[in-house]
Amino acid sequence: MTALNLTNVCKSFGSVEVLKDINLTVEEGEFVVFVGPSGCGKSTLLRVIAGLEDATKGTVNIGGTVVNSIPPAKRGIAMVFQSYALYPHLSVRDNMALCLKQEKQPKLVIEERVNKAVRMLDLGAYIDRRPSDLSGGQRQRVAIGRAIVREPKLFLFDEPLSNLDAALRMNTRIEIAELHRTLSASMIYVTHDQTEAMTLADKIVVLRDGRVEQVGSPMELYNNPANQFVAGFLGSPAMNFLTKAPLSIPKNGALGIRPEHLRATKGGRIKGTVTHVERLGGDTNLLVSTAQQEALTVRIFGQDGTRVGEEIELDFDDHAAFAFDHEKQRVFAGHG
Numbered sequence: 001m002t003a004l005n006l007t008n009v010c011k012s013f014g015s016v017e018v019l020k021d022i023n024l025t026v027e028e029g030e031f032v033v034f035v036g037p038s039g040c041g042k043s044t045l046l047r048v049i050a051g052l053e054d055a056t057k058g059t060v061n062i063g064g065t066v067v068n069s070i071p072p073a074k075r076g077i078a079m080v081f082q083s084y085a086l087y088p089h090l091s092v093r094d095n096m097a098l099c100l101k102q103e104k105q106p107k108l109v110i111e112e113r114v115n116k117a118v119r120m121l122d123l124g125a126y127i128d129r130r131p132s133d134l135s136g137g138q139r140q141r142v143a144i145g146r147a148i149v150r151e152p153k154l155f156l157f158d159e160p161l162s163n164l165d166a167a168l169r170m171n172t173r174i175e176i177a178e179l180h181r182t183l184s185a186s187m188i189y190v191t192h193d194q195t196e197a198m199t200l201a202d203k204i205v206v207l208r209d210g211r212v213e214q215v216g217s218p219m220e221l222y223n224n225p226a227n228q229f230v231a232g233f234l235g236s237p238a239m240n241f242l243t244k245a246p247l248s249i250p251k252n253g254a255l256g257i258r259p260e261h262l263r264a265t266k267g268g269r270i271k272g273t274v275t276h277v278e279r280l281g282g283d284t285n286l287l288v289s290t291a292q293q294e295a296l297t298v299r300i301f302g303q304d305g306t307r308v309g310e311e312i313e314l315d316f317d318d319h320a321a322f323a324f325d326h327e328k329q330r331v332f333a334g335h336g
């Protein structure tokens, strides 16, 4: 069954059109990530699905029911916010149980579901604490627990890791992936972080300026971007775009080459000077200024001894390069 179906969804605030004709399907059990630059409409789309905003046009169908006129609490969804949104005066247990109490669920059911979520999220030691006595990561786990106990048809996450530091982000990311495997639930997750998108998603939806640019599995989008925006958005360091000779480049277009596909080699077609070296341990990133004054990033083996100021010759396999036309769309003739 389909968990979510969006048909021609539009959303305007006054005269500003924020979502433009969004069509999207989320299959049951799928982990779908909305990704895109700040202001592209990710959160608004999630809020329209949740019912916190009304769609100006189009239909929102959750689990086979059109929910446009159904209030958020009755849509069978649970949302986890960046800000946790916990009740400060309630304990962890009561924060998690509150929604079920409001639904007038039997006491035994509440206890069972809360205990199960507590075990799943390893929150046993904190059950009687208030949110103010928890770390950011623990608070976010409580917020996730509060969503789990509702046993929703669809989980919605709005940048849930943004307030956590780098190490905790990675741990919590893994926990969310494990949770998805355990619950086999349908999940939609909003982030502007492409690492989160690549590592968590079954399916990534790349949004830009209120429109869907491309939908696909992480590696589909990485290996087969439909346009220059998607190509440049996914991948770290980002794809290089060359626009000047001596290479064969579409008229007024660009040639895209990922940093890991460039290699230093004598007689290479791209000549340049190393302007900066970033040693990350396992990898090293070289910033190179080409003879045509274009900046390139090259990812090489971490132990390489290249220094700033060195002359360098670079090359790549032609089949690893992507050609984009003057409208930034992918061109397949001759490349890719």
Ligand SMILES: Nc1ncnc2c1ncn2[C@@H]1O[C@H](COP(=O)(O)OP(=O)(O)OP(=O)(O)O)[C@@H](O)[C@H]1O
Binding pocket: 013, 018, 036, 037, 038, 039, 040, 041, 042, 043, 044, 045, 192
């Ligand atoms: N209530 C509102 N009234 C007017 N404009 C709004 C409202 N909510 C959002 N917008 C506008 O809609 C656009 C999309 O906002 P949204 O928060 O969905 O973007 P986002 O992709 O989630 O961005 P970010 O990654 O920065 O959170 C922005 O230009 C924003 O200013």
